[in-house]
Amino acid sequence: MKELKSVYSLEELKSNAVELLKKLIEIPSFSKDEYNTSVEIESFFTKHQIPTKRFKNNIWAVNKHFDEAKPSLLLNTHHDTVKPNKAYTLDPFVAIEKEGKLFGLGSNDAGASLVSLAQTFLHFYEAEDLQYNLVIALTAEEEISGLNGIEALFPQLPNVVLAVVGEPTQMNLAIAEKGLLVIDGEMKGTPSHAAHPNDDNSIVKCMEDLHHILSFKFPKVSDYLGEVKVTLSGIHAGVQHNVVPESCTFTLDVRVTDEYSNKEAFEIIQSQMKSNLTARSFRLNSSKIEMDHPFVQAGIAVGRTTYGSPTSSDQAIIPCTSVKIGPGDSRRSHTADEFIFIDEIGEGIEIYIKILEKVL
Missing domain, CATH: 3.30.70.360 (Alpha-Beta Plaits)
Incomplete structure (x- = not known):
């Protein structure tokens, strides 16, 4: 791709991400009940003059210079959450920032990935002469492997050949998933x-x-x-x-x-x-991306490690090559007083951009 001069500075992207995550934390979005967070996501893209499309509670968009003749690279994560457990000592629906952390339900899984991917999409939105179209889909029902999330939306997405799935991996590459x-x-x-x-x-x-x-x-x-x-x-x-x-x-x-x-x-x-x-079902199969895939090689080139993930995600129902990478730590997911380090969000945006610069 040509050298990209983004409309937004990295600091602006980081600030946007934290602001959006705080808003999402304070909107309950249990699986099958994500309408209000989907509206907030739509509002974010509208604010930045990016047209979006909706299917149920799934919001998606394509880059400004979308070309039907090109294959697409998908940025995907979810905006539903599990219900908070009884061990919470903080209000799960109040975004509390302290000691370099942002607390709140869904902050780590997968709010940080969502806002980092959204800012990454914003960064590349106006880029010309990309090798791939860039598509972002922020979807529902991941936590229950529901039928009305990415699985239902995927047939509407344009010629996706690679999906980058945002989940907490400490920004390392989960190249296989059980x-x-x-x-x-x-x-x-x-x-x-x-x-x-x-x-x-x-x-x-x-x-x-x-x-x-x-x-x-x-x-x-x-x-x-x-x-x-x-x-x-x-x-x-x-x-x-x-x-x-x-x-x-x-x-x-x-x-x-x-x-x-x-x-x-x-x-x-x-x-x-x-x-x-x-x-009960045969839907949620294992997934794998080859080590020599350009995205994996780009990730390794910017200092990321690879591993096999024992946890499941929407990769299991995405019918194309996929890789899982996102800010945060999987061990914090579904725990009481869930949090993300603010610095992890900034790091996530930077690493996403660095990898995609080598791929797009």
Whole structure:
């Protein structure tokens, strides 16, 4: 791309970002109820004379010199949040700035990514002769992997070949991400009085089945994400001390690597178990971008590291090559008194710009 002289200085972009994040923190935006934050996002772009489009609670825009003949690079993150937990000592809907931190629900996940990506888009908005169109989509329902977020919007976006997904990664490159497969299982047995012998006890059979799958090792190990991880996250059986129940039910949380599709992982687990299994969904598959991809190489060139992410995001339902990178720390997400360091926002904008200057 030609050398870009942005309309805005870096300090202006940083100031804009913090101002916008404070406004978003103070607007509740639980999944499926993000309308008010979507209006605030629209207002931000309108203030900077950037036309936007809306689909449900998803807001998106394209660069000023959009060219239908070019492929598009997508900047994406979400503006919904989880509900605050009971351990909060601060008001989750009041943006409190102190000791270099900005506190508030959604500040780290993924408000800081959202405002940093918005300023990055602003920086490049008027650039000419880009190799790619630049598209930004700030979307809904990520926290629940909902059907009315990026998955519903994506078919309307113009020829996207790469998605940059903003999530807290300390501005390092998550080049692979585990998928999520939730399995409900049931082991049947013979109900009986607890005082009598019963060699078909559903709980005992279920325990044996679960012990086997929890110690089972999937044959293929990912270079980026390690092993597939199977976790027992729920189990239920019986209501009376003197009755052996007819069934024992359980839930498995399976974090699937790029070596398997969710369907393949399910079939392997079913082959190893005697219980009847049902997958809740196969939608949230693992994702990976190759190390030699220009975006990854650009990130490495500006000093960023690469890693495999154990947490899931909208990457799982974005049907093109994607990479996850954003300011903040994933370990702060969904915690009480969530915060972002102010400096992390400024750093996020700078690094996004530096990487995209090498790609666009």
